[in-house]
Amino acid sequence: MGFENFGTVSFTAEAKVADFITYLEQGKVMATRCPKCGVSYFPPKADCPSCLSGEVEWFEVKGKGKLATYTIVNYGPSGFEDDAPYILALGEFEGGIQILARLSKDIAPNDIKAGMSLVVSSVKRPDGRIAYEFKKG
Numbered sequence: 213m214g215f216e217n218f219g220t221v222s223f224t225a226e227a228k229v230a231d232f233i234t235y236l237e238q239g240k241v242m243a244t245r246c247p248k249c250g251v252s253y254f255p256p257k258a259d260c261p262s263c264l265s266g267e268v269e270w271f272e273v274k275g276k277g278k279l280a281t282y283t284i285v286n287y288g289p290s291g292f293e294d295d296a297p298y299i300l301a302l303g304e305f306e307g308g309i310q311i312l313a314r315l316s317k318d319i320a321p322n323d324i325k326a327g328m329s330l331v332v333s334s335v336k337r338p339d340g341r342i343a344y345e346f347k348k349g
């Protein structure tokens with residue numbers, strides 16, 4: 213499967229990093245690393261903007277990250293109107309990986325604070341689409 217079933221709004225299926233979705237379906241949130249210069253990317257990039265190499269190494273974003281910051285989205289952008297309100301968060305993971313994702317609705321609003329421990333995991337939406345989100349770490 214390609215990107216056509218990712219998230220709420222469709223992406224093109226022909227992305228060079230379509231393996232990302234295959235990994236998500238296996239329950240793995242993956243990032244890429246450039247084998248030439250060692251820079252890591254999330255979302256994954258097939259080409260390295262740093263050294264322009266077209267080589268890529270996949271690795272799983274594992275372990276606990278930290279909530280850097282978050283915002284409550286009360287009015288969603290196009291395609292996300294029906295999901296609001298939801299919380300969009302920035303998590304920092306090992307190796308300097310930064311991930312922008314929703315916070316799971318399982319996390320009680322009173323528990324949300326900067327610095328809290330997070331894990332990132334794939335999530336199958338009720339409509340069959342797949343995405344990733346943060347859960348309590």
Ligand SMILES: [Zn+2]
Pocket residue numbers: 246247248249250251260261262263264265
């Ligand atoms: Zn590079």
